[in-house]
Amino acid sequence: MTSTTQRPATLAPPAKAPSWWDRQGDLIMRRPFNEWTFTHMNWLMPVERVPHGGIHRPLPVDPCPLDLTYRFDGGDHTIAELHRRTFTTAFVVLHHGRIVHEAYPGAFAGPRTRMQLFSVSKSVTSILIGIALAEGAIGDVHDRVTDYRPDFAGTAFHETTIAELLTMTSGVGDLEAWDVPDSGIKRFEQAVMGGGDVTQVVRAAPRLAEPGTRFNYSTFDAQLLGWVLESATGMSLAAYAADRLWRHLGADRDAYYWLTRAHPRTAIGAGSFNATARDVARLGLLMADNGVVAGRQIVPRDWVRLSRGNDDPATAVGALGPSGYDHYGYANQWWTLGSASFDAFTALGVHGQYLYIDPSAHVVIVKCSAWPTQDDPRRDLETITALRRIADHFACAR
Template sequence: MTSTTERPAASREPSWWDKQGDLIMRRPFNEWTFTHMNWLMPTERVARGATHLPLPVGIRPLNVRYRFQDRDFTLSDLHRRTHSTAFVVLHRGTIVHETYPGAFTGSRSRMQLFSLSKSVTSILVGIALRDGLIGSEKDRITDYRPDFLGTAYEENTIAELLDMTTGVGDLETWEVPNSGIKQFEQTIMGGGDIADVVRAATRTAPAGERFNYSTFDTQMLGWVLEAATGQSLATYASEKLWQKLGCDRDAYYWLTRGRPRTAIGGGSLNATARDVARVGLLMANGGVAGDEQIVPAEWVRRSRGNDRPQLAVGSLGPSGYAHYGYANQWWTLGSESRDAFTGLGVHGQYLFVDPDAEVVIVKCSAWPTQDDERRDAETVAALRSVADHLAHR
């Protein structure tokens, strides 16, 4: 059933709190805020395990040039032109290149990952499905969250959340003051229950028909996961990922200011670049870390792409750039030679995985705007060039 509920009306005059998200994300402040979100928001710890498993380090020159808009550039050019704050490259499980161009970053800095968090949420859902805590991806959302009966999400399945084909919500546009995502952000920062914002979303297309990038969809996915496991995202991520990967540091999710406080499964994970690289290495190795199959191999495979035409590279429509497809909360980059895929976050956060080249790259950034098609295309060109270079070594 389609909801006809209007968005929650503002209960007070706009204040500094309503603009806080804009201030946090504005350059040059974002070079600091993106590494200090725990100073700005309530948080919940993603505890690392008692066993630390250091990544091997074998730094060597990475003299890579990439071509963009008919010009050749170096990696130093990339960092300057796209405001890199961290850049870590793994080849065959070894750190071969690592630099921290950000003013406040280093190997122990925990980076605000924004929507790269969505890919981690997907991994956790895959684990919960394997363990039988979620019965099936064909289950309805309301099997786990009956409080969404009577909303636009009432008939949607978990599978539709994973591929963002629910048909719920408007185009995710940060520049429109009253858009769904801006309402969501203002409620996160200023108080109130974000579930009310998500419940007010309306249906804009039949389920399964088209792709529409939606943080609401991933927020629902995180809530389904928490309901199914009986644990918070942070606790479950600690138990199923951080402890098993032997991470360097605790990660954390920041939480909404209003109560009930909740993590943003689509955007509030913070972790070191090296620990994010560990997550990428897990995916590059088919879900295996050490001698344990942590994520089902089939779950990893489906994250590399599928045969659904509306999710193919170049077919995503207005909420996806032409060089991307989508699958399972990951952006796909299928090519004739290799099927690389990447987690993405606004302001230039990347977890690039090329399993065939045995390459994982983490790039964190502090772009002046949430989205930037030119900077994104340039970054993808550079990351592909790094993977191509290492694939022949």
């Protein structure tokens, strides 16, 4: 009788669990840790300072109790409930340039705490682009990306103009999905934080629509704007922001951009600006005052007006499609809430960052938050409802 020895079946090696290095973006953004990380990004990533310069212009304080309520989901809610329901960490309200309300519900937040602003940074980049156009460092919004970044020749951005980047109608890149592991935005995040080639991630983005025909919210478009600005000016984003913008505001503190881990390190003009809530309010006041600080025109008046809305049907309120909410339009890297030049508009960042500006009411509101998720349509709608109610309250009180 003979016997045969059966060889065991070959098993595939177990899948390698993602390392901390691969998952650090998820960990930084997870509650409750994000209340700490969003106020300590300079402890977690390399940074470049944006010095505030020698001018300090204190914001007058004129406290006014916000004992109003806003209507949402069939109920009336107080501002204290807004903070609890939407995980507010910092909240500053200006009326006619005065601080009328200020609160810091976040465990690690205070008047001197620099907050991680995420995509509010995109609106800051837009301000800087407007300044660069006015001084001639950038020739025209209809210049092509490749006029300043020839390394993008042959990519989907080859024919893209600066104007198309500003309105996020480049037609390049997929729908931003933070919960899809291999989406473009997740590859971008992993390259930024894990030491990868960020430029290559953006260069590899596919074209999905003809330029200028469709809005698609795009961190890649905004990041490329920052790179165009650096190439045009010969200065880093932080250095240009400090010299042309921050030192004129009378800010309380230096701001900073955190940078990619890989060399050459680069600022994330699409999402790495950090500043105190009061200093962010100063940015809002600058835009509410048509680009003027202490009688000096810092941002061109026409550029400010472009940021409040336009007549482009592709970016009108309610027309943004799957990558925008129905109550928003888009213009010049800002989210618009109407069509008239004096309607409210806002900068937005994931996890609930807002710089809300209502020029006709002379109101600026900064809300920093630590949402459990990057995007949340219900919390966003509740927040905008409450901010509009506050602005209306002060408009009636003037």
